[in-house]
Amino acid sequence: RGNGAISLQVGVGGKDKIKIGKIGGKDVFSSVELQKDVNELEYKKIKKTVKETVEEHSKIKDVNTNPGFVVLKNQPDFGVYQKAVTQVVLLDEIIGLLHRFDADFKGYKNRRGLIGATSSVSWESSDKTFEVIAYREKKKWGTKRLVDDESVKLMDKSTKTTFDNYDYKNNHNRVTPSSPCPILYGIRGDDTEELIDSSSMIKSELVESWLIFETNQGTDDHLRKKEISDVAPFESVIVKGTVEQPPYTIKGGHVLFKIKDSTGTIDCAAYEPTKEFRHVVRDLVIGDVVEVYGG
Numbered sequence: 090r091g092n093g094a095i096s097l098q099v100g101v102g103g104k105d106k107i108k109i110g111k112i113g114g115k116d117v118f119s120s121v122e123l124q125k126d127v128n129e130l131e132y133k134k135i136k137k138t139v140k141e142t143v144e145e146h147s148k149i150k151d152v153n154t155n156p157g158f159v160v161l162k163n164q165p166d167f168g169v170y171q172k173a174v175t176q177v178v179l180l181d182e183i184i185g186l187l188h189r190f191d192a193d194f195k196g197y198k199n200r201r202g203l204i205g206a207t208s209s210v211s212w213e214s215s216d217k218t219f220e221v222i223a224y225r226e227k228k229k230w231g232t233k234r235l236v237d238d239e240s241v242k243l244m245d246k247s248t249k250t251t252f253d254n255y256d257y258k259n260n261h262n263r264v265t266p267s268s269p270c271p272i273l274y275g276i277r278g279d280d281t282e283e284l285i286d287s288s289s290m291i292k293s294e295l296v297e298s299w300l301i302f303e304t305n306q307g308t309d310d311h312l313r314k315k316e317i318s319d320v321a322p323f324e325s326v327i328v329k330g331t332v333e334q335p336p337y338t339i340k341g342g343h344v345l346f347k348i349k350d351s352t353g354t355i356d357c358a359a360y361e362p363t364k365e366f367r368h369v370v371r372d373l374v375i376g377d378v379v380e381v382y383g384g
Contacts, residue, residue: 223275238255
C-alpha cells in the first residue's frame with residue numbers, strides 16, 4: 090500500500106481473539122497470542138498466496154513501483170527495523186540477512202521493496218498506534234470519494250483517542266487520501282474499540298470492507314537526538330540549538346533559517362505544505378533556543 094510496508098503473522102491462534110475488521114460481509118478476528126506455527130504445507134500455500142497477490146495488485150509499470158515480499162519462519166532482530174527508519178539501508182544488507190534466515194523472498198524491478206518488507210516484519214509493536222482503514226467497492230476505484238466532511242468533524246470532536254482527522258485552519262479532511270487507491274478513509278488512534286465506533290460515525294459511500302492495523306504512526310520511531318556535527322545525510326533527527334540566521338522565504342513559499350550548537354551549524358526549513366507553522370518560524374529571532382525535528 091503506497092510506500093508503506095505491511096506484515097502479517099500467520100499461525101494457529103488461541104481461544105482469545107479480538108475483532109479487527111470485516112471482509113466480504115464476514116467478521117475478521119486476530120488471536121491475542123500465537124499457539125502453534127504453520128506446518129510446511131501451509132507455509133508453501135502462504136508463500137504462493139502472497140506472491141500471487143503482490144503480482145496481481147502491484148502497479149509494476151509505474152516508474153516508482155518497486156515492490157518486494159518476504160516470508161520468514163523466524164523474526165529478524167528489532168535493530169533491522171530501527172536502522173531502516175533512522176538511516177540509509179543498502180539492499181545488499183537486506184538480501185544477505187534474508188539468505189541467513191533462509192527466507193523466501195522476491196523483489197521486483199530494483200527490488201527496493203524488500204527493504205521495507207524485511208524491516209516491517211522486524212518491528213516490535215511495543216510503542217504503537219492503530220488505524221482503521223475502510224475500503225471502497227472496486228468499481229469506484231479511481232473516482233471521486235464521497236466522504237461527508239461534517240461527519241468527520243463530528244467524529245473528531247466526539248472521540249478522545251483519535252488524531253489527525255481534520256485540519257480546521259485549512260478546511261482539509263485528513264482521513265481521506267488524495268491518490269486513486271482502493272482506500273476510502275483511514276482513522277488513526279490509540280484505542281481499537283473507539284476506532285470502530287469512530288468509523289461508524291462517518292457518513293460516506295458504501296464501505297466494502299474494513300480492517301484495523303497496528304502502526305508506527307505518531308511514535309517518532311524515526312527520530313534520534315543528535316548534536317549537529319553528528320547528523321548524516323538522509324537521517325531523521327532531533328537537534329537543539331540557537332537561531333544563528335533569521336528566517337527568510339524563498340520561491341515556493343518555503344521558510345529557511347539556520348541554527349547552531351557547540352559542534353556546528355545546520356540549515357532548517359519549514360516547507361510550504363506546513364502552512365501556518367511557517368508563521369511561527371518567521372517569528373524566530375537570532376538567539377532563540379529551539380528544538381527542531383526533521384530529516
